[in-house]
Amino acid sequence: MLAFGMGLTGAAFAAESWRVDYDKSRIGFIARYDSIEFPGIFERWRGEFLFAPYALNKSKFDIIVDMASVNTRSRDRDIGIRSEEWFDVAQFGKASYLTKRFERRPDGTFEVVAEFRIKGVTQPLRSTFSWADVGDTRRLRGRVKVDRRTLKIGTGEWAEDAIIGFGVTITYDIVMRK
């Protein structure tokens, strides 16, 4: 994905702190049920996003998600997802995504390496993202694939059965304003 920061000035070499527009931003996932993709979002989360392509060491994407706020537009499915074998929200109410570092790729795009913690499991995640500045709005979009089995999402019989696909794509689309 290409990065294009048209609004950068000399003063913006430092990482800028932008205000997240939570109404327009989305954090969610794409999973598969019986071979068909279905999306889900988290309705409650908080994040801190600082990004400047020339001050990567001061940049960060830190997100805390309320796992009980999952919404896949299906009441029955959401009840199941919150249960012990899946998200186990009773015991693990929060998931976190905390940046470790940013890396610039040879093609000019960026990658973020983060520590992803969910359901008591900590895993490093590496994802590429795109960002764009339009006027006073900045938009960050990225996705990263995980195997739910490594995160203990879907235990017991679910860990062996792919009717709920093992691969899940985590997505984020963050809109920020100055």
Add this chain to the structure above:
Amino acid sequence: MSGIANRVKDVMKFRSTSSRWGPIAVALHWVMALAIIAMLVLGVVMVNYPMSATKLKLFAVHKSIGLTVLALAWVRLAWRCFDRRPRWPEGLSGAHKHAARSAHIGLYILMLLVPLSGWCINAASGFPLNWFGLFAVPSLLSPNETLQAIAESVHLTAVIALTVVLSLHVTGALYHHFARRSGLLRRMWLW
């Protein structure tokens, strides 16, 4: 033109006669009978099964067979419009003819209503749908809890009605064939 005429002649061979149902009507009847009985049993088993991957698979099979029954019901209706009806067996009373005709009409309505309402439940509950994992089937509705509840009520009521009408249909057929010795089943038998 002669090609079309020959095709029509070929199809006419499959029509029912005055004494028995034709091969297409017979095939549709027994395939759907088996499918419907399997669906009734599967439906009871799957709703009572503990939440698990196996339960989801039972639902997936139930939904796929349900869609098949719905498609075959339309085929059957279309064929019924084209086909002729065998004569009623000798000695069948007017009341019994009326009862049989009513049961048949009821079964046709329920063969459409049961799978359609099931399809609505699936859509309104926000679940995807495919046919035996081969292709996705479009949703009839957007996810909606109120419509889901309505569709579930309709589906359950229609299933109970189907079970009752089917029982009457089977009982009537067996009674007339064995107790009244009318040979009724031979009209719909496989050979």
